[in-house]
Amino acid sequence: MEKDNFLAPDFTTLEVIAFATNGCPLGINIPNYDDIRQNEGFKNVYLGNAMGSVSMSTVQFATPEQAKIMVENTVPCYEVHVACHELLGHGTGKLLYRAEDGSQGTYTDPISGESFESCYEAGEVWNTKFGAIACSYEECRADTCGFYLCTIKEVYDLFGFADEDVDQMLWLNVMSQMRKGTLGLPLYNVETKRWGQAHTQGAFVFAMWIYKNQKSKIVDFEIVGDNEDFLIHLDQALLVTEGKELIKQLLIVLQTYKSTGASDRGKKFYEEYSEVSEFFLKVREIVIKKKKPRRVDVNNNLVRYAENCIEPRQYPETF
Numbered sequence: 001m002e003k004d005n006f007l008a009p010d011f012t013t014l015e016v017i018a019f020a021t022n023g024c025p026l027g028i029n030i031p032n033y034d035d036i037r038q039n040e041g042f043k044n045v046y047l048g049n050a051m052g053s054v055s056m057s058t059v060q061f062a063t064p065e066q067a068k069i070m071v072e073n074t075v076p077c078y079e080v081h082v083a084c085h086e087l088l089g090h091g092t093g094k095l096l097y098r099a100e101d102g103s104q105g106t107y108t109d110p111i112s113g114e115s116f117e118s119c120y121e122a123g124e125v126w127n128t129k130f131g132a133i134a135c136s137y138e139e140c141r142a143d144t145c146g147f148y149l150c151t152i153k154e155v156y157d158l159f160g161f162a163d164e165d166v167d168q169m170l171w172l173n174v175m176s177q178m179r180k181g182t183l184g185l186p187l188y189n190v191e192t193k194r195w196g197q198a199h200t201q202g203a204f205v206f207a208m209w210i211y212k213n214q215k216s217k218i219v220d221f222e223i224v225g226d227n228e229d230f231l232i233h234l235d236q237a238l239l240v241t242e243g244k245e246l247i248k249q250l251l252i253v254l255q256t257y258k259s260t261g262a263s264d265r266g267k268k269f270y271e272e273y274s275e276v277s278e279f280f281l282k283v284r285e286i287v288i289k290k291k292k293p294r295r296v297d298v299n300n301n302l303v304r305y306a307e308n309c310i311e312p313r314q315y316p317e318t319f
Helices: 032-040 064-090 124-151 153-159 163-183 197-215 238-260 261-275 278-289
Strands: 010-014 028-032 042-045 105-110 115-118 219-224 229-234 301-308 308-315
Touching: 010 064, 028 064, 042 064, 064 124, 064 153, 064 163, 105 238, 124 163, 124 197, 124 238, 124 261, 153 163, 163 197, 163 229, 163 278, 163 301, 197 219, 197 238, 197 261, 219 278, 229 278, 238 261
Parallel strands: 010 042
Antiparallel strands: 028 042, 105 115, 219 229, 301 308
8 A cells, every 4th residue: 555656755844924824734745636646746845934832821721741841842843743744644655446457456454354345446536535534534644644653763863853752752742633633622513513624533533543442541531620621641651652553553544444445434434433422522612611712823915115126014913
């Protein structure tokens, strides 16, 4: 399920002058077409000034010790994850099509262990094959790939991390993912039982995979008081042992269903881990009750004020 030839990815850090949407991403892998990525190549950009600062006052639902680690380390740790997510998450893996002789491959289902046949037909692409879950599923796969790769020495060395910092980097990146999935629960529609944001649903699926399949206590979610607060307990030592093995297993599951075009199996799996239990509906209520105003980005414009002279025009930080 690896690409036949390694397509060396292009990775560029950009400083954003304006990104005229309601939210600026931290990184982008382009184009969003797997057939182009697989056969032609792809580019990646990291938007270096897009991440907001992290302060003790902005970190909700965390112990003081957890908040301190996030404030001091989120930006450098997340940069490694974004690079792995974009370069080697979205940029790797291939789609398996029916052979010219009409045959299709036989594979082992990583969940059930049973054999199955599947493939993409001529003209089929990832987004149409997997439909409504395609975008979120792909973000979950890229994130999972990023978490697994960020602890490989050749990767973290490139970003200036020392050996003794790697376990904490994985803890922080996985904790951020757990928080994204749970603090994003307001984006889950209780009436339709549907998620409204791809990355958030992917983060919740990742969290539920670890939570439901752990043999020890890698992660636990605690509601504090009379539904007043909640905490995520993530054990660093267990995460880098049993947890990393679970991350690897999840990546194999997601990649197998995607590469083979096994949409029925993939949808069943993904929808099962997207379900929000009664416990997490209570967490959702806590998050809504304590929700802070969303960050608002003020974009600049570039204005030409003379021949060949362009300057950014900035605006006051008001609505």
